[in-house]
Amino acid sequence: MFTSALRQGFRRVANNTTTAQRGFATVGAKVAKSDNARKALVAGAGLTLAVAALQQREDNKTQNLFGNKKAVKAVEDKFGTYWPRNIMILFGPPGAGKGTHGPKIEDMLGIPQLSTGDMLRAAVSAGTEVGKKAEAIMKAGGLVSDDIVIGIIRDRIQEEDCKFGFILDGFPRTLAQAKALDKMLADEGACVTKVVELEVPDSVLEERITGRWIHKSSGRSYHVKYAPPKSMKLDASLKPIPETMTDDATGEPLMQRKDDTAAALTKRLQSYHGETVPILAHYKPNGVVRAVNANQGMDGVWGEILASLQRKA
Structure with a gap:
């Protein structure tokens, strides 16, 4: 009825x-x-x-x-x-496709994807109480504490666009952060409703990472082999000419991250696996963790993501 x-x-x-x-x-x-x-x-x-x-x-x-x-x-x-707020955490090693599929998830669910780095910069720029604390620590060369990051997230999710939920990307990175996040959400009468992990074998990630180019302001991700920008041209050695690497939507220059190298990737993967496994184990008893095979074509990955996002009655 x-x-x-x-x-x-x-x-x-x-x-x-x-x-x-x-x-x-x-x-x-x-x-x-x-x-x-x-x-x-x-x-x-x-x-x-x-x-x-x-x-x-x-x-x-x-x-x-x-x-x-x-x-x-x-x-x-x-x-x-x-129908509680849709609060999702998106996990995946470097090169797994978070930059590709994250915005699509955001558009489909109608909730924002929140990056701790973006939130931190916005809080500092806005001069919020928590932002001022973070700015003082960063100017002194220190690391922003978990308490401050949680405070920044707490402030951000009060905004209207987070009314029905949000997606966290890049947080939590440690089990302690996950527990602090859970406590903060519980105080708000909410909880994590979905944890999606994009899985790709380490052996596949090097090619993905070293060929990746990023549009900094939007986070859009390109790849010289799998998803090249329309403007890309190659030199005599079949490497992309940097001046031709521009964003399809805006025409603005693309960039490569300094840590998108084979040497840096090894360290990043060690850190990712060491930190992520305990977090997934923390959330698995709640029945909210979904693994997605991201070592396949984009349509296949997206299909698995859609299936993982379906709620159970």
Whole structure:
């Protein structure tokens, strides 16, 4: 009965805003009254996405969306009670494809991918209390503590785009950080709902890493063999000419990271395996860890990622 009402609401969204108001009012009533609301809401996971899409279509004029912004929030809050925030951690060794598939996951789920480095720089730039502490430590040549990083994450996930969840990339790196993250999320009434690990044999990663080029501002990743930019030209020795390596979307120059070398990769892999295995073991009892074979074509990897992201009722 609930699912039928939800589908009816979706059809009305496609027609016009006025009828969408009645459709989602029906859904809200079912949410409030159903004795089996949890299972019903599992079937109706698209509600928040439909609301968000309609808000965008109406130029984010939420005050006019259904005529009552408070009513919309009430339905969203009720939905969130039974369908917790989608909090995902993306793991993978250097060259596994996080830079390729992370943005696709972000677009599909409609939640932001958060990098600790980006969050740290943003907090320092914004002059937040935690950002000031981090800046002082970095200026003194020290390492930012786990407590400060957790504080930066706590501040960031209060922002509107994290309302329905977020993806962590590059954190946690240690078991201690994972436990600190769990505690912080528990204080927020949330928890990690999915851990996805992109698996690639170490022997395959060297070719991937040494041929990788990055668009710094967006994080888009290219490879001279597997995913070259459209602009790439080769010299007489069949190596890419640096001046021709530009981003497909913006035309801006691409770069190679200083640690994208065979020698650096060996050390990075030792560190990754030593740190990641205990974290995966920490989350496995919760039933949230999914391994993806990333040593295959991009379509195959993406198919496994999609399967790993499906919730279980």
